[in-house]
Amino acid sequence: MAIPDFQTLMLPLLQFCGDGKIHTNSETIEHLADLFSLTEEEQKENLPSRRQTIFYNRVTWARAHMKMADLIESPKRGIFRITQKGLSVLKENHQRIDLKFLQKCPGYLQAKSGKKQIENLPSSDSNDTPHQTPEEQLEDAYENIRESLATEILEQLKSVAPDFFERIIVEVIVKMGYGGTRRDAGQAVGKSGDGGIDGIIKEDRLGLDIIYLQAKRWQGTVGRPEIQKFAGALQGQRAKKGIFITTSDFSKEARDYAAMIENKIVLIDGKQLAQYMIDFNVGVTTVSTYEIKKLDSDYFTDE
Numbered sequence: 001m002a003i004p005d006f007q008t009l010m011l012p013l014l015q016f017c018g019d020g021k022i023h024t025n026s027e028t029i030e031h032l033a034d035l036f037s038l039t040e041e042e043q044k045e046n047l048p049s050r051r052q053t054i055f056y057n058r059v060t061w062a063r064a065h066m067k068m069a070d071l072i073e074s075p076k077r078g079i080f081r082i083t084q085k086g087l088s089v090l091k092e093n094h095q096r097i098d099l100k101f102l103q104k105c106p107g108y109l110q111a112k113s114g115k116k117q118i119e120n121l122p123s124s125d126s127n128d129t130p131h132q133t134p135e136e137q138l139e140d141a142y143e144n145i146r147e148s149l150a151t152e153i154l155e156q157l158k159s160v161a162p163d164f165f166e167r168i169i170v171e172v173i174v175k176m177g178y179g180g181t182r183r184d185a186g187q188a189v190g191k192s193g194d195g196g197i198d199g200i201i202k203e204d205r206l207g208l209d210i211i212y213l214q215a216k217r218w219q220g221t222v223g224r225p226e227i228q229k230f231a232g233a234l235q236g237q238r239a240k241k242g243i244f245i246t247t248s249d250f251s252k253e254a255r256d257y258a259a260m261i262e263n264k265i266v267l268i269d270g271k272q273l274a275q276y277m278i279d280f281n282v283g284v285t286t287v288s289t290y291e292i293k294k295l296d297s298d299y300f301t302d303e
Contacts, residue, residue: 003042006058006065006133007098012036013062014071014097017082018090024079029059048139061133066097069105138292150274153283157247157270158217168282169215169245170201172273175280178203178211203241212237215245222246224253227265234263242266245273 009032016031017023033043038055045054063080066072071086082090085105094101102108132140157165173179179201203209212234216222227244234242240263247270250258258265268276277283 003038003045003055003058004036006061008096009059009062010066010097010102011094013059014066014082014086014090017072017080017086020082020087022075022079022081025059028063029056032059047135048143049135052135054136057133057135065099065102069102069108071097071105135292146275146278149278149284150271153274153277154247154270156283157273158219162217165215165217168277169213172276172280172282173201173213173243175282176276200237200239209241210239212239212242213245214242216247218246218248221249221251222254223251224257227254227257227267231257231261231263231265234265240264243268246270247273 012032012035013028016028033055043053043055046052047054047057063072066086067074067080069085070083071089072080073083074080089097157168160168170179200210201213203211212230214230214233216226222244227250230242230244234240242263242265244258244265245268249269249271250267255267258267
């Protein structure tokens, strides 16, 4: 089944703590994963940042909100147990515990003082999308901004002058660690009159190996015949490695062919090229930087 949202995890988590014993994070996550029949792949699925699994993140936020509502408490780092208030809530046999329910708990909103209070939440039977954790909201927003930026970059790549497009490709490759300096890479790249570039570039600063490079600003999908021609060009140059870059996309047949031949050919489509430009700061500028911090529990440990 799909990974449950953090509000759906609240009641099962509280029920698990209903025995009054102290529980650890790891055993709680293991119990909830079994309860919701999550596969190993679902349990290992990461947030886009890959710093934390989605399931761990959602369990953590479910626990944090219930702690603010005084339904559970943490006597020490990494462990927690149900409170008397939590036991009383369990005895009421609620069908669901969510943020709207917690807002009715005395002290919950006060515990959130200094933060933006959650208002106008949908009811528990709402058809709205389940609430994400703050990390998921932030990372989704980041991915949306990044995808929008990539689309803008791709449109610009399709409209710039041919010689400028050549310089962009060279700069991306140099920033990725190939070709030595930008000047060396630029000298190694030949010219063509089709709005793309065809030439060789050093794989490293010493020039121990070379890479045959071809880039085309196409509107349509690049098919297998073009990759076959490129592979033939590699053989003619006695080259073993090549990069084929396009502002459009590659057909499945083209990708399958590149994967099966002896020569190593890397295919970079327009979306990937735009992402590389973002990653290596080519044609983009930083507008804002946000630091996400968490509590350093060790700092507050009384030795």
